[in-house]
Amino acid sequence: MLAQKRYENLDQINTIRSAKELLRWRKERRGKTKDLSFVVPHDEDIDIAFLQNNRTEMTITWIGHSTFLLQMNGLNILTDPVWANRMGFDKRLSRPGIPIIDLPPIDLVLISHGHYDHLDFYTLRRISGEPQFFVPDGLLGLMKRKGYKKVREFSWWDSFTIQNLTFTFVPAQHWTRRTLWDTNTSHWGGWIIEQKGGKTIYFAGDSGYFRGFKEIGKRFSIDYALMPIGAYEPEWFMSPQHVNPEEAVRAFLDVKAKCFIPMHYGAFRLADDTPKEALERVKSEWERLRLPNEQLNILKLGEIFRPDLSHKNT
Structure with missing residues (x-):
């Protein structure tokens, strides 16, 4: 039998932590006291x-964590759909912005990588419609074993066009595993969604800070960057795989986007930082760099961001 392909990051950056490092983190965590009373607010008038x-209208709706409902060119698109109430032993910190039964029929699902907080088959079985699935290279076999047939695999920089929307899978610095035996047997990345003659969205997935952000900024003219800001503490452990809030702002500047929409915080306790800490650090860095307030859009859960109508700042 041929050995399974193992995927790598740019410059062969290693993001896999040892058992010794994991135990060190767990010991540190037991000594911390964190205030988890802050809950990311919901839009109560959805x-x-x-x-x-x-x-007809372009919309960006944050469901929670890395899940967005994007409506573009008549398509209903979900990114990394996860409506799970738990992640491991921990309960979800905030309910999804929209109940899954209230979604419109979904045409397309974009997956950034195979970690459980980004690829949840219990959620996928509950989505209405008959969506196509765009997944990273290496995930096709798993998707087919789970019964999904309308699946297309992408390597970094691969593109495909539907209804004048071009989807390109772009690099990230991360890793993936779903079992003890499949570490990095599928790839990871982000997605660029380009409207012909219109707007461009960058969904960054999960990533540590890396030179790939500048390359993405060179290749695309990005309007809206959906950037992760959470799961960064302790930074000695998390930094290769997750940007901290200041690095997220730096990545936003690297990709030269016009609007920053934070994600990947507030739903699951994947690390030691809290949602409040992540937001405060983003805002502090934004102020330190004197960036325009209107370029930072912190969405409520379930909030419908309508680019043609919205000129708000948070």
Whole structure:
């Protein structure tokens, strides 16, 4: 039998931590006291009927963690759909912004990588519609074993166009594993979604800070960057795989986007930082660099961001 392919990061950066390092982190965690009373706010006035019927207007709706509902060119698109109530032994910190039963029929699902907080088959089975799945190289076999047939695999920089939307899988610095035996047997990355003659969204997935952000910024003209800001503490352990809030702002500047929308915080306790800490550090860095307030859009859970109408800042 041929050995399974193992994927790597740019410059062969290693993001896998040893058992000794993991034990060190767990020992540190027991000595910390964290205030988890802050809960990411929900939009309590969501126009569900609009989302279910909209096929003309571009929208960006944050469901929670790395899950967004994107509506572009008549397509309903989900990124890394996870409606799970638990991740491992920990309960979800905040409910999803929209109940899964209230979603419109989904046409396309974008997966950034195979970690459980980004690829949840229990969620996928509950999505309405008959979506296509765009997944990183190496995940096709798993998707087919789970019964999904409308699946397309992408290597870094691969593109595909549907209804005048071009989807390109772009690099990230991360890793993946779902069992003890499949470490890095599929790839990881982010997604660029380009409207012909219109807007461009960058969904960054999970990533440590790396030179690939500058390369992405050179290749694309990005309007909206959906960037992770959480799961960074302790930084000696997490930094190769997760940007901290200041690095997220730096990555936003590297990709030269016009608007920063934070994600990957507030739903699951994957590390020692809290949602409040992540948001405060992003805001502090934004102020330190004197960046325009209107370029930072911190969404509530379930909030429908409508680029053609929205000129707000948070």
